Amino acid sequence: MGIMLLLMRLSTSNQFTLISEKLALFSTLSYKSCNQYSISSKCKAEIDRVTRIINDHPFPDQPLQPTLLHHVPSIVLSATFVENVLGRLFAAHSNGLKALEFFKFSLHHSQFSPSSDAFEKTLHILTRMRYFDKAWELMIDMRQRHPSVLTLKSMSIMLSRIAKFQSYEQTLDAFKKMETDIFVGRKFDTGEFNVLLRAFCTQREMKEARSVFQKLHTRFSPNTKTLNILLLGFKESGDITAMELFYHEMIRRGFKPNSATYNIRIDAYCKKRCFGDGLRLFEEMERAQCFPTVETITTLIHGAGLVRNTQKARQLFEEIPRRDLKPDTGVYNALMSTLIRSRDMKSAIELMDDMEEKHIEHDSVTYHTIFLGMMRSAGNEDVCKIYNKMVDSNFVPKTRTVVMLMKFFCENHLLDLGLHLWTYLVEKGYCPHSHALDLLVTALCSRGRLQEAFECSRQMLVRGRQMSEAVYRMLERFLLQSNETEKLEELNKMINKLQCELDRCSYHQQIPVEDCEIPQLHHATSNLETRMQRRYNLE
Missing domain, CATH: 1.25.40 (Serine Threonine Protein Phosphatase 5, Tetratricopeptide repeat)
Structure with missing residues (x-):
């Protein structure tokens, strides 16, 4: 019934017989700005309209600037507006040169100074597509005109992509160039050192990360965040032994672990299906007065799912309110993944409905998890039913989905x-x-x-x-x-x-696939650098 209903809708609009090039002017896609303030419906529609104009502009046949001048009044170019358009262009896999042109347009025609967030998004789009020369030019331009937008995050974006696509020596040269040519007058300290280490750890290049640590730790005093960045690198590379050796070495040097440290180690054991060891660390964490976070519980629920211990996963989930923690989308996704691994699709769907009742939004991982479970155990009708629901809610899934x-x-x-x-x-x-x-x-x-x-x-x-x-x-x-x-x-x-x-x-x-990998199902976000920043507060 679900398939026929959707196909009837498509047939009526003639969408599948000829792909339409005429784009709608407005959409009801709901999202928030980077500063988490709600945007009005009128502003959302304007952001959607400008995003489509940029993305659908013929490239490189016609210059983009005249089109922007004609369609984008300067009065709408607030910092929040520019950030959201660039965020949409990033998510939409738009050509990086178009995003750069829009950012430059906002510099010349906006009454506001550019925000760090808008600059970072532009830089991320450029480096994702390997436009490193353009990215360096932009950084130099910002140093001269708007030095306040140069942040540790912008440095991290640039160095992480250079570490991914270029050599160890080129990454160190880029770090030196940041110090001498970009962040002029700024004394590089532990924060910058951590950014360089993170660049290698995000790419699981732990040999290089070790080398940098050995070379520069006497110049930059390591802190607990340094420890956590390296621990996370070892975890993501799958080397628990190296992770634990480094952890105990740091403890001997006098470093005190925090909740992020424990979360990383627990996650490492859970991913290796050593769930008992993860629970042992969880108990040790509580004894050390490092209070568990929602991320800790999420990690343990995911670990329980890997060993098919649905009962323990539900128990951990039900403990969240008793610990004065607020469940979020991530922890629901973890339990949903656990239920699906146990082939309990009915409970997984009920969990999705429970999220709606409690106004906890479905994200891309939610849809990816439920689609993957249905494709393995349900029929086409069920997949199409959820797809229809996703489309009706105007949700746009990420690339892997x-x-x-x-x-x-x-x-x-x-x-x-x-x-x-x-x-x-x-x-x-x-x-x-x-x-x-x-x-x-x-x-x-x-x-x-x-x-x-x-x-x-x-x-x-x-x-x-x-x-x-x-x-x-x-x-x-x-x-x-x-x-x-x-x-x-x-x-x-x-x-x-x-x-x-x-x-x-x-x-x-x-390279067609250079700007987006298609990772396997995971309860957290698919991008390693984002996981590091959000889950372990490593910004």
């Missing part, structure tokens, strides 16, 4: 729903990831729906994102077989022009 859904639709003869998902994302102002395009175009071509495959590919290119070589070759073959040489020429022209622009601006050759 989009790819998982697209694969499910394409492999289960639900290609029209795959097209609906693509159109839904485009109309929300998002540029779907190349993995999703690969799956959709392959399925469309195999079923003879060449026009729609071409249109999806063209939409990706118009938005300044390249398609993969494998899918291009497949589409080329089908277009030639169908004597659609004009369409092939159009694609070739767009690809060549876009690649020339990307090569001119990018440090390395563009």
Whole structure:
């Protein structure tokens, strides 16, 4: 019933027979600004409108600045507005050069000074796509015009991406350049040292992190945050022995562990399915007067799920109010994951309903977890029911969920729903990831729906994102077989022009999957650096 209802809706709007290029002006997508203040409905609609204008602007055929001047009045360019548009562009996988142009536009036409958050988002978008030269230029420009936006977080964004894509020596050179050329007049201390260590730890490069620690710990006095950053690096690399050896070495040096220290060690044991050891550390934590946090309970519930101990997971969950803690989305996600591992889908759905009743929002992990469980144990109807619910709530899932859904639709003869998902994302102002395009175009071509495959590919290119070589070759073959040489020429022209622009601006050759990995299911956020900052307060 759920599939038929959704397909009837699609048929009525003719969305799956021809992908529409006309974008809606407004949406009811609900989200908050980076400073956590609520935004008015009118402001949300304006943010959505400007985001779509930027994301759908043909790149690099036309300059973006005149379009912004025509469509974006300077009166709306508040700091919060700029932050939210850039946040949407980041989540939408927009071309980094477009985001940079919007940020520059806001500098010249806003009555407000740029915020650190807006600058950091722009920097993150640029470095994610490896536009390191542009990122350095932007940092130098901010040093000269708005030095107050240069923060430890902006340094961390830059160094973490350099550590990921470049060498150990280049990362150290970048740190030195930060000290001598960017943060001029600022005395580098433990905070900056921690940022450098975090850059290697986020990439699980613990040999390099050890080397940096040995070289520089005499110059910069390590603190408890230093200890936690390195412990987290060892944990994420899966080396519990090295983590524990380092922990005890630090204790001998006089460092006192805090709740974040215990959370990291508990998480390490839980992920290795040593749940008993995790509980032992939990009890030790309480004896040491390091009071557990919601993150501690979340970690233990996830650990209980890994060893299929649903009873203990529920017990830990029910203890949260008695500990004067407030349950959040993360802890609900952890229990939901535990229930799904035990194939108790009914209870998992009830938990999702309980979140709604208590006004605890569903996030991308919530939807990813429930979709994954349903795909393994339920039928197509149930998956489509939750998908329909997600769309009705105007929720836009993250890339890994989009790819998982697209694969499910394409492999289960639900290609029209795959097209609906693509159109839904485009109309929300998002540029779907190349993995999703690969799956959709392959399925469309195999079923003879060449026009729609071409249109999806063209939409990706118009938005300044390249398609993969494998899918291009497949589409080329089908277009030639169908004597659609004009369409092939159009694609070739767009690809060549876009690649020339990307090569001119990018440090390395563009790689379709460089800006988003597709990790496995986890109860916390999928990005390691974000986990470090949010869960362990390592900013």
